[in-house]
Amino acid sequence: MGWLDRRRKPAQAVPQIQLRQPEKHPFGAWDGYVPLHSGETALYRSIREAVPIVDAAILKLIRLVGGVEVEAADPAARAGLRRFLSQVPTGRGQRGLESFLDCYLDSLLTCGRAVGEVVLDRRHREVAALLCANVADIEIREGESPLDFALCARQSGGEPVELPRQDLLLFTPFQPETDSPYGVSLLRSMPFLTGILLKIYQAIGMNWERMGNVRFAVVYKPGSDGMERAYAQERGMQIAREWSAAMQEGKQGSIRDFVAVGDVDIKVIGADNQVLDSEVPVRQILEELVARTGIPPFLLGLSWSSTERMSTQQADMMTSEITAIRRSLTPVVERICEIWLRVHGYETGVEVTWDNINLQDLVEEARAELYRQQSEKLRLEMEQAGAQDRQRKEGEP
Structure with missing residues (x-):
């Protein structure tokens, strides 16, 4: 063994130090989001779960759309049809057409499509229930013409199989595009902005965790005395024990003084950091999200409208949005009623009437009615x- 070999030391691995653990919000899967028609339904539901204002907007849309009445063309079927629409089971202890439409519309707005089924009894003489299905389990098989399509379900082998009794299945796409029959979710344009919003909220929580629950840096500086330097480690450990005991007593509501000998410096970690102002970026993102839902901000508790006239115009626009959604649900209501009428042997003619949309103040409505009556009075007097x-x-000569 030579002299160079005796001086050679074994190579030491460079220590890897990670001062901060990587933290993400619980919805970090949005960073790798790719729209795949049926694979994004779980993503859209997680958006509603993560952002309360989006969930509240969809729930308000569902409540505002509700309120439907059906009139049968055959007078003998009117009483039975009304009884059926108010008492038909819709699953999970619910009854009535309104509860079915609420679940159906929830899936329509969130997933971009809704699937339902009219369930007949064993003798096919009565409609036993109206049920909604999970849209993630349903696929569409298109035929040779745009009017020819069938609802299919994937079996255990992965092959889609056409479902039986297509005449009893209900399917509605929400604003379908020309190249896809599945429809478009109301939340399709939200994943990117929602991901940014959650990152801001996550950063706010981490900053408050650091600066709200403060950490202390206790630094002991030994003097120039040799004896003090020799016992620096023991004194440091003693200071650490006393400081920890003082902090534990503070958690229990007691007050305990901390006494140290020597040059001891105590600082708060992170107290001098500046928290970024999140009001402007958060409001910009929320404005984009709320604008996509079509809900006026004042209905969600947001005081963004500066004038009363602006709130009135937003209410009028909301009325048109609700009317458009109702146009998508009207064929479903007509088909349900026509199936019930055919089962009972009645004429299949129905008229669907929705309740009036009322977003205006009662005082404004009364004033408008007064103006109409005054104009009618002037017209009669003239x-x-x-x-x-x-x-x-004519009486003059």
């Missing part, structure tokens, strides 16, 4: 005065 003038002219 017609009466014109009639009197004609009679007077």
Whole structure:
């Protein structure tokens, strides 16, 4: 063994130090989101779970859309049809057409499509239930023409199999595109902005965790005395024990003084850091999200409208949005009623009427009614005065 070999030391691995653990919000899967028609339904549901204002907007849309009445063309079927629509089981202890439409519309807005089924009894003489299905389990097989399609379900082998009794299945796409029959979710344009919003909230929580629950840096500086330097480690451990005991007593509500000998410096970690102002970026993102839902901000408790006139215009736009959604649900209601009428042997003619959409203040409605009555009174007075003038002219020689 030579002299160089005796001086050679074994190579030491460079220590890897990670001062901060990587932290992400629980919805970090959005960073790798790719729309795949049926694979994004879980993503859209997680958006509603993560952002309360989006969930509240969809729930308000569902409540505002509700309120439907059906009138049968056959007078003998009217009473039975109304009883059926108010008492039909819809699953999980619920009854009535309104509960079915709430679940159906929830899937329509969130997933971009909704699937339901009209369940008949064993003798096919009565509609036993109206049920909603999970859209993730349903696929569409298109035929040769755009009007020809069938609902399919994937079996254990992965092959889609056409479901039986297609005439009893209900399917509605929400704003379908020309190249896809599945429809478009109301939340399709939200994943990117929602991911940024959650990163801001996650950073706010981490900053408050660091600066709200403060950490202390206790630094002991030994003096120039040799004896003090020799016992620096023991004194440091003693200071650490006393400081820890003082902090534990503080957690229990007691007050305990901390006494140390020597040059001891105590600082708060992170107290001098500046927290970024999140009000402006958060509001910008929320404005984009709320604008996609079509809900006026004041209905969600957001005071963004500066004038009363602006709130009135937003309410009028909301009325048009609800009317458009109702147009998508009307064929479903008509088909359910027509199936019930055919099962019972009645004429299959129904008229669907939705409740009036009321987003205006009652005082404004009363004032508008007053203006209409005043204009009608002026019109009658002018017609009466014109009639009197004609009679007077006819009576003159």
